[in-house]
Amino acid sequence: xxxxxxxxxxxxxxxxxxxxxxxxxxxxxxxxxxxxxxxxxxxxxxxxxxxxxxxxxxxxxxxxxxxxxxxxxxxxxxxxxxxxxxxxxxxxxxxxxxxxxxxxxxxxxxx
Amino acid sequence: xxxxxxxxxxxxxxxxxxxxxxxxxxxxxxxxxxxxxxxxxxxxxxxxxxxxxxxxxxxxxxxxxxxxxxxxxxxxxxxxxxxxxxxxxxxxxxxxxxxxxxxxxxxxxxxx
Numbered sequence: 001x002x003x004x005x006x007x008x009x010x011x012x013x014x015x016x017x018x019x020x021x022x023x024x025x026x027x028x029x030x031x032x033x034x035x036x037x038x039x040x041x042x043x044x045x046x047x048x049x050x051x052x053x054x055x056x057x058x059x060x061x062x063x064x065x066x067x068x069x070x071x072x073x074x075x076x077x078x079x080x081x082x083x084x085x086x087x088x089x090x091x092x093x094x095x096x097x098x099x100x101x102x103x104x105x106x107x108x109x110x111x
Numbered sequence: 112x113x114x115x116x117x118x119x120x121x122x123x124x125x126x127x128x129x130x131x132x133x134x135x136x137x138x139x140x141x142x143x144x145x146x147x148x149x150x151x152x153x154x155x156x157x158x159x160x161x162x163x164x165x166x167x168x169x170x171x172x173x174x175x176x177x178x179x180x181x182x183x184x185x186x187x188x189x190x191x192x193x194x195x196x197x198x199x200x201x202x203x204x205x206x207x208x209x210x211x212x213x214x215x216x217x218x219x220x221x222x223x
Contacts, residue, residue: 004153033211042201043154045211088154092209098167099212101154 002027004091006102013079014110021105023072023089030092032065032072033099038085081109114138115215117202123221124192132187132218134202142208143185145177148199148217160185161208192222 003026013019023032031050035043047056049065049072056063060083062075072089086104093100115136124130136143145157159167160179174196176188185202199219203212 031209042214042216043203043212045213048211090154097208098156098159098169100156103153 002091002093002100004089004100004102006087006089006105008105009103011105011107012110013076013083013107015079015081017079018075018077019079019107020073020075021087021107023074023091023102025070025091025100027070027093029069030094030097032069032092033090034063034072034074035088035090035101036085037088037104041085043088076107079107079109081111083107084109114213115202115204117200117215117218119218120216121219121221123223124189125223126192126194128192129188129190131189132200132202132220134185134187134215136183136185136202136204136213136215138204138206138213140204140206140213141182142205143179143182144203144205144212145175145185145187146201146203146214148201149197154201157187159208166208189220192220194222196220197222 005024033048034046037043053067054065060077064073086106088104090099090101118133142161147155156169157171158177163179178186199217201217202215205212
């Protein structure tokens with residue numbers, strides 16, 4: 001079956017530094033989504049990428065969809081303590097298919 | 112955020128009990144989902160309903176029984192659960208089955 005892997009599993013970041021988390025699918029995706037879950041909270045939808053090579057920005061967050069539509073990345077610049085949480089990617093093999101979530105990258109920020 | 116609400120927020124039940132989880136979405140969406148989130152495991156999709164019709168049952172044991180009376184409400188009926196069923200149960204909704212999913216706060220379930 002379809003698998004979505006995220007690396008790293010944990011990311012310790014010094015406040016103010018940049019970091020990137022990666023998402024890789026075993027199959028070509030129709031689209032990919034990113035979610036953020038704060039400690040004790042629930043996943044919150046951040047963004048969806050659909051086109052090959054697509055890049056989208058949300059303030060300090062930059063999301064990219066690979067050319068082959070099998071991988072994606074999330075880059076955060078100038079990390080803040082509010083960025084703490086687990087970031088999940090989720091991919092869809094085809095329109096209307098179920099989402100398959102990755103295991104998440106848990107981000108801890110050192111002040 | 113009150114777009115998707117879930118009750119109860121916490122539930123402790125014995126293995127012989129029967130209980131139900133409730134989810135309500137106020138976003139006008141037509142698709143609703145149940146997910147299970149356990150420690151150290153990815154989010155696991157359980158059921159999908161699209162326009163009240165079940166379109167996905169991800170090999171979920173029959174001790175979990177979903178019900179979707181309309182596009183705004185979703186229930187998960189629980190009976191004779193096992194301790195390994197203890198987890199956070201999340202409800203979500205979306206407009207169609209291709210867009211982003213909006214999650215409720217979840218029900219933290221403990222089976223004793």
